Each structure stands twice: as structure tokens, then as C-alpha cells.
Amino acid sequence: LHHLDAVLYTHDHADHFNGIDDLRVFCKDRSLPVYCKEDVAQAIQSRFSYVLNGDDIAGGIPHLDLRILKPYEAVQIGDCKVLPISILHGKREIFAFRIGSFAYATDCSEVPEQSIEYFGGLDTLVVGALRYWPHPTHYSVFEAVAFARKVGAKRVFLTHLSHGLSHAGLSGELPEGFQVAYDMLHIAVGS
Structure with missing residues (x-):
């Protein structure tokens, strides 16, 4: 970089x-x-x-x-229009970001109903999936997969994995269109 x-x-x-x-x-x-x-x-x-x-x-x-x-108020950064979207990290409101048909939502435990629509029509979603079993402040693998399916993302990368998840093991278990993110992953995004 x-x-x-x-x-x-x-x-x-x-x-x-x-x-x-x-x-x-x-x-x-x-x-x-x-x-x-x-x-x-x-x-x-x-x-x-x-x-x-x-x-x-x-x-x-x-x-x-x-x-x-501010949530839901897009800003122009270079060639990209960036939209901050409110999500929850436990009880705390944090931001996910959408740029064109790409969105990044890590450390998410819940997406408020008013935010769901902003995740529609995604080609690529990067979403946190801490572990297999539920956690109070992070999606589990199953919750992340369910969220990605709910919003209809075409390609999904799971990120922010705990050390208890094996990259190779999890990769072999994911449904079609889902992958495990990795260091130095490059994803082209547009405005």
C-alpha cells in the first residue's frame, strides 16, 4: 500500500x-x-x-x-460516494460503509431495521463473523451468512474471525458465493 x-x-x-x-x-x-x-x-x-x-x-x-x-448521509471521497450505515456492536451504534455495490460491516451483532434497505443490491459484502456460536457483540458465522442472504449479496467475504476458526476448515464449509477474507485481499470498489 x-x-x-x-x-x-x-x-x-x-x-x-x-x-x-x-x-x-x-x-x-x-x-x-x-x-x-x-x-x-x-x-x-x-x-x-x-x-x-x-x-x-x-x-x-x-x-x-x-x-x-452522520448515518445515512453520503460523502464524496475522491471518486467514491461513501455511505455510513448504522449497525449495532452489542448495544453500541457503529458504522458500516457502502461504496457503490460494495459494503463493509465488521463487528456487527445486529442491523437495525431502518438500515437493512441500505444493504440491498450488493455485489460484494464484507461482514464480520467472529466464531460459530453466538456472541453478544459480533455475528456468528451462521448469523453473518443469514444476514448476507437476507440482503441478497452476490459475493460475501467473512472477516474478523477469531483464532478458533480455521481458514481452511471454514472455507470448505461455506455456501457458494461465500469466502473467508485474508490479509492483503484486494477488492475493487466503485462509486
Whole structure:
């Protein structure tokens, strides 16, 4: 990866944004736009204030330009129209993102009824599937498959798997059109 136009944060849990310092390589000559919910922006300001204050005494600090998203209000990022969609991570509202006929919905335990329509007509869905049995804040494999079928996604990648799931084993068990995501997977998305 050599260039980023922007960063989209679903939520502020450590496994999703504690690597914020790794963004510095993409901020050499500019501030990197970061799109997120208000609560995520507040968490960045609280935990990583140095990425926003412009001080670069030690060097190598990412400079971020926080941009607040609201659910169901699309924003244009480069050539892509990005739609933030409310989903639930336990009782907490986080964002899934839709770009054209592609959607990304990780750490999801439920999709509110008002959000379902925004997942219709997908060619590709990336959805979290933590493990086989239910979890209070994440879809299980079976729940993720059921959600993908409900919205009619043509091609589905399961992601955010626990270490208890075997990539090879799960791959052999999935229905047609479903795959296990993997590191460095490239998916072309359009606006």
C-alpha cells in the first residue's frame, strides 16, 4: 500500500484504531482525511491528541484531518460516494460503509431495521463473523451468512474471525458465493 486517499473508522475499539501511528507514512506532505462518527473523533482527540495539534517536534507523527460523518448521509471521497450505515456492536451504534455495490460491516451483532434497505443490491459484502456460536457483540458465522442472504449479496467475504476458526476448515464449509477474507485481499470498489 503506497497511498491512501482517506481513512474510514467504523468505531474506536483498540483493534480498529490503535495502529493510528502507522498512518504517518501517508501524511508526509498533507493531513490525511479521517472520516468517523463524533464519538470516534472524540476518542482520537482524547487518546491521540498529538495527531491533531500540528506539533511535530519528534517527527514521524501522522497529521489527521477529522471529518464527522452522520448515518445515512453520503460523502464524496475522491471518486467514491461513501455511505455510513448504522449497525449495532452489542448495544453500541457503529458504522458500516457502502461504496457503490460494495459494503463493509465488521463487528456487527445486529442491523437495525431502518438500515437493512441500505444493504440491498450488493455485489460484494464484507461482514464480520467472529466464531460459530453466538456472541453478544459480533455475528456468528451462521448469523453473518443469514444476514448476507437476507440482503441478497452476490459475493460475501467473512472477516474478523477469531483464532478458533480455521481458514481452511471454514472455507470448505461455506455456501457458494461465500469466502473467508485474508490479509492483503484486494477488492475493487466503485462509486
